[in-house]
Amino acid sequence: MENSQKLALVREETWLAQYEAQIQRRFDRYQEAIREIDNFSGNIIEYASVHNFYGIHFEPWRKGWVYREWAPAAKQLYFFGDFNNWDRNSHPMKKGARGDWEIFLPFEHYKDSFIHGSKVKVHVIADNGALDRIPAYIRRVIQDEKTHDVAGQLWFAKDFKWTDQSYSTKKSLKQPLIYECHIGMAQEKMGVGTYQEFEELTLPRIQAAGYNTIQLMAVMEHPYYGSFGYHVSNFFAPTSRFGTPEELKSLVNKAHEMGIAVVIDIVHSHAIKNVNEGLNEFDGSEDQYFHPGDKGYHEAWDSKVFNYAKREVQQFLLSNIRYWLEEFHFDGFRFDGVTSIMYHHHGLFMDFDSVALYFDENVDEDAIVYLQLANTLIHSFKPQSISIAEDMSGMPGLARPIAEGGIGFDFRMAMGVPDFWIKTLKHKQDEEWDMFELWHQLTNRPAAERSIGYAESHDQALVGDQTLAFRLMDKEMYFSMSVLQQNLVVDRGIALHKLIRLITLTLGGEGYLNFIGNEFGHPDWVDFPREGNDWSHQHARRQWSLVDDPLLRYAHLDRWDKAIIKLANDYQLLASSPADQLHLDPDKKILAYERAGLIFVFSFHPTESFSDLPIHVKNPGKYQLLLNSDETEFSGFERLDGKVKYFTDEHQCIKMYIPNRTVLVLEKL
Numbered sequence: 001m002e003n004s005q006k007l008a009l010v011r012e013e014t015w016l017a018q019y020e021a022q023i024q025r026r027f028d029r030y031q032e033a034i035r036e037i038d039n040f041s042g043n044i045i046e047y048a049s050v051h052n053f054y055g056i057h058f059e060p061w062r063k064g065w066v067y068r069e070w071a072p073a074a075k076q077l078y079f080f081g082d083f084n085n086w087d088r089n090s091h092p093m094k095k096g097a098r099g100d101w102e103i104f105l106p107f108e109h110y111k112d113s114f115i116h117g118s119k120v121k122v123h124v125i126a127d128n129g130a131l132d133r134i135p136a137y138i139r140r141v142i143q144d145e146k147t148h149d150v151a152g153q154l155w156f157a158k159d160f161k162w163t164d165q166s167y168s169t170k171k172s173l174k175q176p177l178i179y180e181c182h183i184g185m186a187q188e189k190m191g192v193g194t195y196q197e198f199e200e201l202t203l204p205r206i207q208a209a210g211y212n213t214i215q216l217m218a219v220m221e222h223p224y225y226g227s228f229g230y231h232v233s234n235f236f237a238p239t240s241r242f243g244t245p246e247e248l249k250s251l252v253n254k255a256h257e258m259g260i261a262v263v264i265d266i267v268h269s270h271a272i273k274n275v276n277e278g279l280n281e282f283d284g285s286e287d288q289y290f291h292p293g294d295k296g297y298h299e300a301w302d303s304k305v306f307n308y309a310k311r312e313v314q315q316f317l318l319s320n321i322r323y324w325l326e327e328f329h330f331d332g333f334r335f336d337g338v339t340s341i342m343y344h345h346h347g348l349f350m351d352f353d354s355v356a357l358y359f360d361e362n363v364d365e366d367a368i369v370y371l372q373l374a375n376t377l378i379h380s381f382k383p384q385s386i387s388i389a390e391d392m393s394g395m396p397g398l399a400r401p402i403a404e405g406g407i408g409f410d411f412r413m414a415m416g417v418p419d420f421w422i423k424t425l426k427h428k429q430d431e432e433w434d435m436f437e438l439w440h441q442l443t444n445r446p447a448a449e450r451s452i453g454y455a456e457s458h459d460q461a462l463v464g465d466q467t468l469a470f471r472l473m474d475k476e477m478y479f480s481m482s483v484l485q486q487n488l489v490v491d492r493g494i495a496l497h498k499l500i501r502l503i504t505l506t507l508g509g510e511g512y513l514n515f516i517g518n519e520f521g522h523p524d525w526v527d528f529p530r531e532g533n534d535w536s537h538q539h540a541r542r543q544w545s546l547v548d549d550p551l552l553r554y555a556h557l558d559r560w561d562k563a564i565i566k567l568a569n570d571y572q573l574l575a576s577s578p579a580d581q582l583h584l585d586p587d588k589k590i591l592a593y594e595r596a597g598l599i600f601v602f603s604f605h606p607t608e609s610f611s612d613l614p615i616h617v618k619n620p621g622k623y624q625l626l627l628n629s630d631e632t633e634f635s636g637f638e639r640l641d642g643k644v645k646y647f648t649d650e651h652q653c654i655k656m657y658i659p660n661r662t663v664l665v666l667e668k669l
Helices: 008-012 014-041 170-174 195-209 245-257 311-328 338-342 365-381 416-427 435-443 468-473 488-507 544-548 554-571
Strands: 055-059 064-070 076-081 100-106 119-126 129-133 141-143 150-153 177-182 213-217 234-238 261-266 332-335 386-389 411-413 451-453 511-515 580-585 590-595 598-603 610-616 622-628 645-647 653-658 662-668
Touching (some): 008 014, 177 554, 195 245, 234 311, 245 261, 261 311, 261 386, 311 332, 311 365, 365 386, 416 468, 435 488, 435 580, 435 590, 451 488, 468 488, 488 511, 488 554, 488 598, 488 662, 544 554, 598 610, 598 653, 645 653
Parallel strands (some): 177 213, 213 261, 261 332, 386 411, 411 451, 451 511
Antiparallel strands (some): 055 064, 076 119, 119 150, 141 150, 580 590, 610 653, 622 645, 622 662
16 A cells, blocks of 8 residues: 555554554444444434434324333333333333334323323343333433332423533643542532532532543442442433432533533443343343343453444444433543453453554454444534543554544543552652653653543542552551641652652643542542441542641642642643653652743652752743742742742753752743
8 A cells, every 4th residue: 555545543653564454444444334324324423313212202293202112132011100100011012123112102191190200110021031121211210218229210301501602622622631520429528429519519629720621420320339430220311319410410511611621431331230220131132232141241340241333232322422412511521441342351461562462353343443433423413522531451543533543532541650650659669769761651652642641540549549649648647737747758748749740740641630639639548338338438528628727738739739730721731742851860860851831840859959950951041930849838848949040051051959859840031
């Protein structure tokens, strides 16, 4: 093939040359899939509209409600609920040619019984028995507090009045500064937080912190709270444990008024295996939505794996994407478990130490096409949407346009960065930190793919792991965070916490993510109520009172986070070109670089400070301090005079006093 005709991914990434045929085949399969979709539905947006056909809908022209379900292998379906006194036999559904079942309820006969807030189920008779199920496309699911019985709930609330028509995600797309959060654990109370509490109490904190994007976890309905929202049962239902759909819409609307984009974790990598609540064996077969046999079971997650090749499954998942964008005005998605989606082995026990592993028989090419279709839909339906992939395999082209041979995501999570910090803190003494390795780990990423850098996310906060703050300060966080006392462990921890976060922000990617509360060094891990902890909410909340207390040093870390996020916003740091290294001294543990016209000078030395240390800069002139981690407002020791100006010498260097465990940010006047 002529070089000019090669896909850009192959043309620009010469190390992929021997896999040109596989990459071209992926692109060809995608194009064939789009052609089939266009022939079948006209376009991908219409293809992703089956949620408006299946499920429960009022049809004005027929003057009544229709309920439709796709269940090709089922023998008989019965619709029942409050409207018919839970009679499993009185309302049989009729089966159509494609395996669709349907029942119509005339308004005049059911206007007083088929009402807002009433509960429904579908009784399915199939090869796996006669079971009561939740409609697959149901929009709301509730659990009885006494009996724990789960049922679908009719939700006929009046249309929500949106006021976000003028909102644009341009700033978030340019450099997403993401605040990852969980509605239920966002409050300090010993209980489950609500959408309304988040809107009223938490959104103002996020706005004040300067983040331009929130990433909501656990929005899709899941029966087990402790799953962190990753065992989804009802894909079209926002979880009712946090409140009503209108309260979720209000939250999104308010965020948009504040200039904040809202993306959600979307879980299309697997589904809960529960028969009572979820899709598993809905029509009696094991392969309706999922692969049959072992291929359809995710051993590590104890869940079911979608069959992405099946048209009805594609439409279910793509319609799910459109639904969240359209109905709730979400601005995009962080796709969970993309590694699991892309490979038949789900990335389990894999090191991905060979390029061949990205193109061998273990790659699920149907799943790759699905991800390409998902990104096509997202950017067709809402062009300013944000799509982020969570992949630990390093799949080439994941965050490149499909036309270039990529998979089409806007960003990929830089999952190696938090792993690097954990390994460093666990296995190296401070004096063993390697500046060359640090620079390499934070800057080694595909030039044409944008990454979301982060020092820690919810993964590092879970029980069995530790947050960076806890890893740095351990139990001293509980006893020695007063501003009225000095503690060497806390001093070290706070200093490194500040350095780690700023160097990750400025080197680690084209976007940045922080998990709720970690910006101020929240002391606790995350542990949801479960039998093993006597169903306690002690560690499934955020203790805002700690950061609000001026006598505690959590407030100092919070001020630092606000300062670095403001720096990123003011100078569009992450939207600028990658950093240029200016100085690296492995013995003195000094690292300096330039990004967005600013000079960053880091000292990771545990004990020594250095006087008149020359730092070469690209532009001669006069420089001044813009940000200094050693200031007392950030729990520093005020060892520098912020008013001093720095002039370049004949060697185009500025000479500085650099205290140990400090970062200095300079700007040319």
